[in-house]
Amino acid sequence: MTTTTSHAAILRDIARNRKTPLVVALAALLILRYRSRSARVNSVLKSKKRLSPQELAEASQQLYEEEPDGTKVLLVPFRGQVKKVEIKETPADFFALDAARFPLVPPSHKPNVDRTFLRQLLAIMRITFPSWTSKEVLLVLLHSAFLVLRTVLSVGVAKLDGRIVRDLVTANGPGFIRGLGLWFLFAIPSTYTNSMIRHLQSKLSLRLRTRLTRYTHDLYLSSAPALRYYRISQPGGLEGVDQYITSDIAAFCESLSALYGNVMKPTLDMFIFTAQLSRSLGARGTVLLFLNYYLTARILRAVTPAFGRLASVEAMLEGEYRTGMNRIGRESEEVAFYGGGARERSILWNAYLRLIKHVNSIFKLRIAYEWTEDFVIKYLWSAGGYGLISIPVLFSGDRSRSRSVGIQHPSPPGSGVDDAVADRTENYISSRRLLLSLADAGGRLMYAYKDVLELAGLTTRLYALLSTLHSLQAVPPFVPSEATLALHGVDVCVPGSGSGSRGPSSSSSSSGTTLVRALSIELHAGTGEHLLITGTNGVGKTAVARVIAGLWAAAASGAGTGAGLTRPERGVGGVFVVPQRSYMVVGSLLDQVIYPHSYAQFKASGKTEDDLMDILRAVHLAYIPERESGWQTRKEWRDVLSGGEKQRMGMARVFYHRPKFAVLDECTSAVSSDVEGSMYEHAKSLGITLITISLRPSLAKYHTHLLTLNGDAQGSWSCTRVGTAEERMGIDREIVSLEAKLAEVENWERRVKELNGMLGAAVVA
Template identity: 35%
Template sequence: MIPSFWNRTVGHLISLTVLLWARTMLSLKVADIVGSNAEHIVQQNLNQIVLGVIKFTLIGIPASLVNSGLKYEVRMLSLLFRKSLTEHIQEQYLRKTNFYKASNLGGDSRIDNADQRVTQDIENFCNSLSDLYANLFKPILDVTLNFYKLSTTLGFRGPIFLFFYYALSASFKRLLMPSFGRLTARASELEGDYRTAHQRLIANSEEIAFYDGANREKNIISRLFQAVYHHATETNYLSYLTGIFDEFLVKYGSSITGYAVLALPVIEGRTGNRTAGDLTNEYVRNRQLLINLAKGVAQLIVLSNKVTSLAGLTARVSELLEMVNILDEAGSAPFKITSESTSESSSDEAHHHEIYEAEEKKFLVEWRERAERRRAARKSSNKPTVVNGGGTYFPGDMIKFNDVTLVNPDGKVLVEKLTFEVKRNCNVIVTGPNGSGKSSLFRVLGELWPLHHGTVTKPDNDCILFVPQKPYLVLGTLRDQIIYPHSEEEMKAQGATDKDLEHLLSLVDPSRTILNQWAWGDVRDWFNAFSGGQKQRVAMARLFYHTPIYGILDECTSAVSIEVEDRIYNTCKKLGITLFTVSHRPTLRKHHQFELNFNGEGGWSWLQIQEAYEDQ
């Protein structure tokens, strides 16, 4: 970030310094010309007036070049600062697997909103840093030179009196001014959270669509935007109050003080035998110098606002640098072993299962009855849905495909003339090579893809729940992970309690590895907080909570033990959940009555497997 002397950045920094000095000298020259023009107007000297206008016009040419050059150099410095800082961060952030660790590993190694920090925060920091130099050097130069010029005509008392006024104003402002650095850092954090929510929505769009979680995601994103909006409103209001102080004390107050300083020669009777033209020249010239001096001091006072904002951005960027350094220094150090690995053993789970077996059986019967009552109270659709130019969906209590053709968005036919019927309590395992249509089957069933041809009979979408291999974990509390897409209010409205959630989670986590570590109201980055097995357990607890008629399990038990896997399927049976399972694991076949196999060439087969399993 700090360039060497022969670096291109130093050249632009020197160029900016020269231009700032030139602008101040031009301002002094303009003050002399304005004073002379005023004197000639009072003397009614037409030739000198014309000459003064020509001088004023000519000085506008270098002034325009200098002003445009200043803007160019500030932008170039910002760009060079950003280039240097970005290359430094990327050198470490993209070294080996640091970028993966920053986004996927939990604990102190993870960088929250890494994309926001690497892009927008660095850009804002470099813009503020380049502006700071220009806004610091020029006011200091203006104050020094204009103070010297004023002191030659007014003496030192006038400028010193003005400085005393500004020092008093600055001290008073420091006592009242809020922490804009903290507000700036908080604004960047909120913007990052809002941006991340949209990225999560895009990355997990299919899972969210299967869960019918659009309303819940809308509420989350709206809440995050409201946080951004309210914080910006508060910051703008505080800036407004600070601006009132700046305008009155720094601008108008300094003008009043300045006029008093300009009147000192008249008040003290030091005008001598000077003519009206001389007095006018001196007054106008000193007024212009005083305005320049006032602007310089005012910029130095207002500079405190920019410094505090820069401090907030500096904190964000320095945190990024520190975390990248930690990642780089950590290298490939092994993870620390926690107690969870031993508490999840199959023997412990079996022991807990024996203790709570009777209680769980009673709870499952009650929970199933409650789910049946909720479904009976809901009004189901009784009208068929015809896809424009395609097939037809019919409402029903079973899942039935009749002469269905599965077509992907590219127009490729995956399966033709698919016909089968699945009644309740008849589990189906779906097999086949990648790209054969397994996931496409459920996208059509969930109405994410249009039905190209044939008819599908199925219950309402809220009676079918999809559980992917990598479950979607919503932004929110531990409770939200179980009840998604319900809110806490919706959970309470249907009579469920945290105690019920504890029962449901204990069905797949009898050793309480999750509840011993977190409370229901805890908010975490759950994707990184949970282990692979915990994610799948939470997803299955979510399935039990909603107790749909049909559940679709897409390789979602790969990170749990066989004992837990058996318990999941037995629990689904007790709750009356009929399952479609996408898996090639032979240990799961015993939990299914039928196999639907896709051969990857448009063909399919429907096999009854329960009898074959019993013969083994």
């Protein structure tokens, strides 16, 4: 009877004080809804037919579909099917408005838990939680509901524990069996709650990562004029951006989502367990408990190392090591030709050792910290707990009662002493369990402080990436023109790191070395004008191409008005630049020709594979599709194609896009002269105006103007007319005939000698 009442009392108590049924019902509803939804998703996935490898390859090639409103639907192959992910275009002014939230922080700032950290975290959290109704907020709420539920269940379990031991002490068999039944009943929601908490935490971390990654990608891969992916790698920018965008974002999101659980759950536990305990401990005990918390916090704070800075340095060293590894992968052939394996190994080993030494030093610092933490929280707190529990027992004034603590022999029911012992035992077991849970919660909360410090380190790194990206300034705009490309009084300068700013914002300033001064050229599309830029190595030829492409600023020379760059837009029908180093994109053979177009844009352009074949014929690569088993073949083209083939592919792109102006930066240096000549002739026949950068004088015949950069301290230059096509051809013919005549010189000299010999013989005779 007593036991039945006590079980009912537990449930009543829990129900009255904690609204458990409400919470349990709510949680059950959420669980059921979640389970039925995942079951529905699974059944839909199973019911959908798996696509054939051919169809999947088609989807990989297609990449995305474009909706009429500009929204892109990404086609992601997943488990034998194609999942559609809608990507809304980021509004043009979005990042401009967001930049105000990311002012640059001085590089001297050390990560710590302070106002700067809070401000940075808040700025980043506005990206990860864009609105109160976003899915991320709902996930946090669901996560919180399960955290509360777990605490409520823990209190229930602690009380039940006490009741079960009480039944044992009083030898109450039926009550003990009922208690065990309830114990298993509690086990079901408790274990489920634990796994749900872990699941929701991982899910939240993944969603935060997706938000941040999408934001960073949009910002980083911004098109002209921002070109942040280019500017950030310039002097004064950030090194190892790949580490920031891949590892650091993932680590930050994991840390943030874990921290929420690690702080929220123990805090809640501390409140609820303290409230529960204070009932049996009384006012004096509760005050002592809080004193204990305060002292613990002070001790641990004193022994906590600067985990934030350590985490930030670790991420940086990790990035350096990763960049080194990437470099070997990217340039393995060059290293292999030089036989530089041993040298590269020592460079990499150096980077790795620096990382490992740092991680080791963190481990060492952790030993002292964790030792103190374990000692204080596990042993000191437990000893304190015993002391607190003993206060009401030992100092209640009733010594006879206190001596009777322990397992007693069963007494006749209704015996007052037996009931008192059972009560004390129950109280002791419940309180002890609560105290252990409290020690555990305290430990986790103290440990969470270390996590906060580490989060501060990761926040500093992520904030550095975002604020640097936001601070990069685009070059001043050019004057748009349909058919003219001109530079008027432009100084071509190497971007220096401007004063007062950490980012390479000085792309727009002329604080660096001036390579060419007051450069003026003007070309008109469709008039047959073509420019050859020449000069010795390092004189600034590519720099001129960078200015034309909008990578470097077209700084006005002096105070001249009207100075600057005039040109059409980049791309189809505008300006197209083929760089010195060949670039092969990841994807199919077809993707190599149409780059930077996507497959969808290729389809929309109305061109066909036959057209592409004609283009490959023009660059003497017609054999490639057959050799590589078709247009859809996907390979590491950088390694498959030879240097000359890669350069011809660059020219194929020019013929595919048919720009008005093509800037060709030594992009045919590895191509044989005959093929080079035919490609130039083909480009001209398509009406493309050529701006060629080359050291080969033989290319002069395809151009009308010659710009020579002198490479002197004054940055002087000269531009001369090469002559009309007929004149140039005439000169060419003359050169050929003179060369042929020169080749005959030896024969003539021999003949002269023969004749002299014959004459000499005749005279003697």
